[in-house]
Amino acid sequence: MRPTKANVRLDAIVNNYRVAGQLAPASRSIAVIKSNAYGHGLVDVARALENEAPVFAVAFFDEAVQLRDAGIRKPVLVLQGASGAGDIAEAAAKDFWLLMHHQQQVEWVLSAVLDNPVTIWLKLESGMNRLGFLPQEIDQVYADLVSSTNVQAGMVLCTQLACADEPVSPVTTQQLSIMRSCAGKHKLAMSVANSAAIMNWPETHAEWNRPGYMLYGIDPCGSYSPDAFGLVPAMTLHSEIITIKELKVGEGTGYGLDWRAKVASVLGTVAIGYGDGYPRHAPSGTPVLVNGQRVPLVGRVSMDLISVDLTGLERVEVGNPVELWGKELSVNEVAAAAGTIGYEVLAGLTGRVPLVYA
Numbered sequence: 001m002r003p004t005k006a007n008v009r010l011d012a013i014v015n016n017y018r019v020a021g022q023l024a025p026a027s028r029s030i031a032v033i034k035s036n037a038y039g040h041g042l043v044d045v046a047r048a049l050e051n052e053a054p055v056f057a058v059a060f061f062d063e064a065v066q067l068r069d070a071g072i073r074k075p076v077l078v079l080q081g082a083s084g085a086g087d088i089a090e091a092a093a094k095d096f097w098l099l100m101h102h103q104q105q106v107e108w109v110l111s112a113v114l115d116n117p118v119t120i121w122l123k124l125e126s127g128m129n130r131l132g133f134l135p136q137e138i139d140q141v142y143a144d145l146v147s148s149t150n151v152q153a154g155m156v157l158c159t160q161l162a163c164a165d166e167p168v169s170p171v172t173t174q175q176l177s178i179m180r181s182c183a184g185k186h187k188l189a190m191s192v193a194n195s196a197a198i199m200n201w202p203e204t205h206a207e208w209n210r211p212g213y214m215l216y217g218i219d220p221c222g223s224y225s226p227d228a229f230g231l232v233p234a235m236t237l238h239s240e241i242i243t244i245k246e247l248k249v250g251e252g253t254g255y256g257l258d259w260r261a262k263v264a265s266v267l268g269t270v271a272i273g274y275g276d277g278y279p280r281h282a283p284s285g286t287p288v289l290v291n292g293q294r295v296p297l298v299g300r301v302s303m304d305l306i307s308v309d310l311t312g313l314e315r316v317e318v319g320n321p322v323e324l325w326g327k328e329l330s331v332n333e334v335a336a337a338a339g340t341i342g343y344e345v346l347a348g349l350t351g352r353v354p355l356v357y358a
């Protein structure tokens with residue numbers, strides 16, 4: 001069997017969910033498990049958190065359906081809301097909470113024929129300029145929905161912060177003030193904070209918080225050590241050395257032979273590549289752990305393989321363990337080397353990597 005696999009510690013995800021709650025004791029935390037729970041497995045993560053989280057959040061309707069089909073009973077907030085009139089009745093029947101961000105979605109709700117009312121969240125455009133109604137548009141949308149028998153009482157006003165990962169930001173302060181004035185006007189409960197805001201911006205904590213990335217045990221602000229908050233990285237991506245090569249000075253490795261040996265070198269070939277979601281842009285020098293020791297990646301990342309420089313390491317053999325990221329090597333560090341963020345790397349893990357739960 002191919003040695004490449006991702007070990008996922010569900011107890012770490014439970015621990016991290018509790019950390020999110022401890023940082024915001026007056027708020028309820030919605031576990032954000034979109035994009036296959038950031039690569040950790042949608043249904044398994046939902047099952048692990050079902051006794052902890054009162055509500056789950058996903059990006060799309062289809063992800064919510066997948067959770068119900070798997071037997072998950074908790075409400076599911078669909079962050080992009082309905083994508084057709086038919087979604088409204090299905091949401092009411094299945095207890096999906098729909099975020100409203102454009103007028104057509106409102107009309108679908110008003111004209112639906114429902115057995116029971118649907119739970120609605122209103123998305124406020126407070127400065128990110130991506131999704132949501134402007135404050136002046138909310139007044140009419142709210143008035144239309146609050147008077148409809150199709151809508152469950154107690155709508156929530158929700159917004160997304162553009163700069164929560166910056167510890168000091170006039171943008172966040174301004175978004176929060178727009179949010180508070182709009183929620184105050186209509187006496188709506190609020191939801192503002194994502195992981196970075198939960199950790200950095202206590203003033204953004206509200207009735208509902210929406211932690212995502214931090215549930216997987218990694219710092220959303222990019223640091224390589226999440227320890228300060230008691231987060232535990234949940235995923236460790238493992239592979240093995242499958243061959244060892246000795247190179248003479250001047251010989252190269254990988255496509256284009258971009259990397260060349262400056263001294264007589266020992267290279268290990270590892271059974272992982274961009275076909276697994278290892279970032280193709282990771283350059284020579286990106287850290288990899290072999291037998292727990294940091295060594296540099298060398299040459300271009302291939303679809304199924306990478307090479308690492310083992311020169312000077314003692315007793316490395318075929319079959320020795322390799323960690324690509326996880327407990328001992330932050331995915332944030334690997335992502336930074338590849339010019340991206342850990343979110344993209346985790347969400348990019350492909351279906352050919354088996355997820356092994358512990």
Ligand SMILES: *Cc1c(COP(=O)(O)O)cnc(C)c1O
Pocket residue numbers: 032034079160193194195196210211212213214220
């Ligand atoms: C993805 C997402 C979150 C979670 O963000 P993290 O940075 O992963 O904590 C929260 N709210 C919305 C609207 C999202 O799309």
